[in-house]
Amino acid sequence: MRIDICKNQLKCDFYGCKNLAKYSFSTKGFIRRDLVFCEDCMKKMFECFSKLMVPKPIDAPFKKNKKERV
Numbered sequence: 435m436r437i438d439i440c441k442n443q444l445k446c447d448f449y450g451c452k453n454l455a456k457y458s459f460s461t462k463g464f465i466r467r468d469l470v471f472c473e474d475c476m477k478k479m480f481e482c483f484s485k486l487m488v489p490k491p492i493d494a495p496f497k498k499n500k501k502e503r504v
């Protein structure tokens with residue numbers, strides 16, 4: 435999987451969004467063509483992902499771990 439800058443003048447694929455796509459996401463066969471989306475939707479998508487992937491807030495995890503071990 436890879437994200438590229440969208441070179442074509444395509445509309446964002448997200449429902450209800452009328453912005454021009456800024457990024458394209460190559461799914462390599464999952465969908466027939468690349469998914470394209472604008473910067474706003476990229477941010478919203480990232481917020482959704484980060485809620486799933488990072489349940490704890492990121493504040494210097496390495497330092498915290500060292501303190502806890504000592």
Ligand SMILES: [Zn+2]
Pocket residue numbers: 446447448451452453471472473474475476
């Ligand atoms: Zn959009």
